[in-house]
Amino acid sequence: EVQMMESGGGLVQPGGSLRLSCAASGFTFTSYAMSWVRQAPGKGLEWVSGIVGSGDNTYSADSVKGRFTISRDNSKNTLYLQMNRLRAEDTAVYYCAKFEGSVWDGAIDYWGQGTLVTVSS
Amino acid sequence: QPVLTQSSSASASLGSSVKLTCTLSSRHSSYIIAWHQQQPGKAPRYLMKLEGSGSYNMGSGLPDRFSGSSSGADRYLTISNLQSEDEADYYCETWDSHTRVFGGGTKLTVL
Numbered sequence: 001e002v003q004m005m006e007s008g009g010g011l012v013q014p015g016g017s018l019r020l021s022c023a024a025s026g027f028t029f030t031s032y033a034m035s036w037v038r039q040a041p042g043k044g045l046e047w048v049s050g051i052v053g054s055g056d057n058t059y060s061a062d063s064v065k066g067r068f069t070i071s072r073d074n075s076k077n078t079l080y081l082q083m084n085r086l087r088a089e090d091t092a093v094y095y096c097a098k099f100e101g102s103v104w105d106g107a108i109d110y111w112g113q114g115t116l117v118t119v120s121s
Numbered sequence: 122q123p124v125l126t127q128s129s130s131a132s133a134s135l136g137s138s139v140k141l142t143c144t145l146s147s148r149h150s151s152y153i154i155a156w157h158q159q160q161p162g163k164a165p166r167y168l169m170k171l172e173g174s175g176s177y178n179m180g181s182g183l184p185d186r187f188s189g190s191s192s193g194a195d196r197y198l199t200i201s202n203l204q205s206e207d208e209a210d211y212y213c214e215t216w217d218s219h220t221r222v223f224g225g226g227t228k229l230t231v232l
Contacts, residue, residue, distance in 0.1 A: 035221065037165075045157075045165065045212050047221040059219050095164060107155035107170045108214060109180060114164050 002026040002110045004096045009115030016086050016119075022079040022096030022112055030054070030074040033099035035108060036081045038092035038117075048094070049081060053102030064090075086119045093117075123149035125213050125224035132230040138201040141227050143213030150194035152215045159226075160209040168211075171196050203231050 008020040020036070035050035049060040049070035058070050069082040079096055096112035124146040133139035145152055156168040169189050171177040177189035186204075190197045200207055208231040213224040 037223075044210075044226040045159075045214075045223040047223060050221060059221075061220070100170070104216065104218070106216075107153070107167070108157070109155075109167045109170075111157075111164045111166065 002098065004098065004110065004112035006094065006096050006112045006115035009094065009117045011118045011120065012086055013121050014086060014088060014119055017082070017084045018086065018117060020081040020083065020094055020096075020115060020117070024077045024079065024096075024098070027098070029072075029077040031102050033102055033104055033106065034072060034079045035097045035099065036070060036079075037095045037097050037108070037111075038090075039095070039114075040089075040092040043092075046092070050099075050104060051079070052104055057104065059104065083117070086117075088119050091117060091119045122220045123152055123215050123217055123222055125154070125215060125222055127211075127213060127224040127227045129225065130228045130230070132232055133203055134232045135203055135205065137203055138199060139203060139229065141198045141200075141211050141229065143196045143198070143224050145194040145196065145215065147194060149215070149217070152217075154196045155214045156189065156196075156198045157212045157214060158209045159212065160206065165212065168198065171198075200229075205231055207231055 033052045036048040051058045067085045093114040095114045097108040098110040100106040100109045126144040151173045157165040159165045167180040171189040175191040210226045212226045
């Protein structure tokens with residue numbers, strides 16, 4: 001059974017940093033691209049960052065480019081999101097998501113349960 | 122980059138059928154999309170991947186009340202025999218070479 005468990009969310013001040021983790025199980029982690037998707041309170045889904053199965057290529061939304069970095073440790077079956085220079089508008093539930101294949105070209109086919117990040121003073 | 126447009130809300134009666142629409146920007150009318158369901162207070166759930174031809178692949182464990190179809194730039198999700206648990210937000214997703222986008226979502230109310 002595919003499972004993904006996010007952790008690392010919490011309350012942080014504007015300008016601060018946070019690192020999210022997503023521990024994956026139930027599938028061959030290195031064979032699948034992964035992504036982070038967020039959802040601000042009462043709003044829709046917003047794609048944040050993605051990474052292919054090998055880790056060689058990463059992609060990020062313009063809204064987080066230069067501030068957030070996605071990475072993965074295939075030996076630990078874990079996806080990460082390093083978030084720096086956080087802003088109030090980054091407040092959201094952050095979901096870890098698995099793609100249907102190892103490359104960027106494919107749909108998200110599984111979602112984690114999410115972790116809440118609140119940016120406030 | 123592609124843009125996905127969805128109606129903000131829809132409603133239908135228990136036991137009836139409803140057809141939700143996701144419209145691709147004209148330059149991207151041939152793109153594949155995916156449909157996702159988000160029940161209140163829960164994480165999203167993948168429903169299906171839908172091609173411009175109308176061919177679709179369902180997620181595992183889903184009832185066959187859900188189906189997909191396409192016409193030009195429009196991608197449809199049809200839910201038949203509506204149940205109370207179908208009341209949810211429905212999002213479409215697509216991607217190109219360096220980005221991924223979601224539609225604004227449709228809130229479905231089951232009357």
